């Protein structure tokens with residue numbers, strides 16, 4: 001016979017019922033819940049029992065797209081970003097938008113291996129990356145024959161300039177023209193001009209011409225720049 005301790009009975013909320021849960025330890029140390037297992041898997045009771053610590057807590061899982069968070073609120077969103085950041089995953093998607101958290105240290109994720117990996121890939125298939133954004137825009141430009149633009153926004157010191165450099169690096173790597181003519185260095189050298197645009201509170205726009213040697217008789221521009229708006233525009 002099992003009895004509830006008096007304290008538990010006294011503190012019991014009206015309308016709340018109790019269930020006993022018999023747990024059995026397997027040889028490998030894992031816990032077996034008998035026939036209750038499937039019932040627990042499906043019911044709301046499982047969630048409540050997990051909350052009370054009766055059942056093992058769900059594994060800390062991080063989501064590389066915030067849109068996939070099962071429970072989306074400020075707390076879960078920030079926790080997800082923090083968990084990822086702790087694992088040096090500084091990039092997270094929100095649909096097709098990329099959130100970047102400045103690591104303030106070098107991460108070995110910008111080498112040619114990564115350029116190749118993200119070349120012509122489908123957004124969301126691989127771990128979020130700034131190269132993925134550059135790649136999607138570049139191939140959209142080629143396929144749709146429409147100018148593309150990436151907007152980079154963030155507070156001072158958040159890594160906008162660095163992100164622009166990574167974008168330009170990936171774009172010029174994809175464009176053979178960029179490799180040959182050293183256009184990456186030329187574009188990066190234009191950075192200070194853009195910085196003046198910030199100071200004037202004017203939108204800065206850096207057009208980068210990327211055309212293929214096959215030549216379509218038209219010029220497609222890839223605008224990869226930093227748009228900086230006065231605060232009151234937000």
Ligand SMILES: Nc1ncnc2c1ncn2[C@@H]1O[C@H](COP(=O)(O)OP(=O)(O)OP(=O)(O)O)[C@@H](O)[C@H]1O
Pocket residue numbers: 102103104105106107154155156157158159160161162163
């Ligand atoms: N992905 C990154 N990996 C490593 N370091 C980074 C990264 N992004 C930014 N940083 C570092 O953070 C610092 C600030 O970055 P950055 O200059 O790009 O910020 P910003 O947003 O352009 O700032 P501001 O608006 O004031 O010009 C730099 O020293 C840069 O090296």
